[in-house]
């Protein structure tokens with residue numbers, strides 16, 4: 001075979017002997033016949049240890065490689081089995097692909113890199129694969145990174161949260177590192193057994209080093225944390241407290257909207273004709289949800305309109321923003337601000353906020369702990385937003401493992417690298 005090194009370089013085939021390169025007209029693909037180099041032969045596909053020959057397996061196999069220009073590339077080789085002392089009869093390890101994969105390592109790595117950088121359409125069209133295939137590939141690549149890195153190194157202050165996916169039918173339990181902002185663990189389910197698995201993986205030595213655990217005020221999380229990390233200070237997750245306020249504001253807005261709409265018997269167009277306010281209140285919703293610093297000019301106008309027409313909704317908005325501000329301050333300043341906020345909310349005569357004020361009083365100890373520990377709400381909020389965005393992108397993966405893999409690749413601090421790049 002001439003130009004062997006050229007082919008090896010182009011195809012990213014290290015530790016591999018290239019036996020031949022042909023054009024398969026039917027498949028419109030370049031077929032590269034290969035075999036592992038001597039030192040890389042007869043190793044168990046699962047553990048990589050040398051093992052005695054077992055049988056020919058299912059004969060020759062093909063792996064899809066990275067395209068060469070406009071042509072698809074297929075790598076073809078024998079796939080015999082060895083008899084591993086640990087794993088029994090197993091297909092041999094090959095230097096160019098992960099065990100059990102139908103794509104080469106370079107192909108897998110490129111797809112994983114693209115999956116965290118580009119849109120779903122960009123990945124599937126560029127690589128000419130289905131979105132489900134992307135799911136299997138990133139699961140493999142993420143498992144590979146897991147085997148190499150220690151995600152739990154130096155873990156001290158963690159946040160535990162539940163995230164819904166599949167349009168709210170299913171849940172993931174996730175754990176983030178507050179000091180790095182990284183996602184360190186995720187599993188499907190939201191119950192004590194699921195969370196126990198995290199602490200099992202962490203191990204008793206590292207559990208003992210956890211100083212702060214933040215969570216929404218779910219009892220099941222608090223119970224597991226009290227059992228497994230009794231020394232850790234339990235904090236309320238500022239993100240969730242602010243979300244309670246957003247929910248309360250939404251309740252006030254809906255109430256105003258229903259009042260403006262009046263009776264239910266009128267037709268749609270009649271209602272709109274009679275109450276242009278209804279239409280406008282609907283638009284205002286976006287302005288109410290956004291953080292003030294992100295508002296557009298038009299949304300500022302909506303708010304100004306709200307001050308005149310719905311003073312109660314506007315006051316509710318100010319209460320929500322006031323609470324958000326509390327979590328931007330530190331320690332004493334924050335606690336003082338929270339005291340003032342509570343007395344304001346207690347007297348506000350908006351039922352949703354009076355109730356919110358009561359539940360904040362009930363959780364005051366864990367909220368104070370959060371304010372004392374200086375957990376950055378901005379960090380928690382951005383991690384949360386990113387994961388929620390990923391659950392939408394990941395829609396269409398058939399297993400939660402693919403969603404977890406994508407989340408870990410994107411937010412776990414160990415991003416996939418392109419083939420032969422550091």
Ligand SMILES: [Zn+2]
Nearest residue numbers: 044047084087
């Ligand atoms: Zn083995």
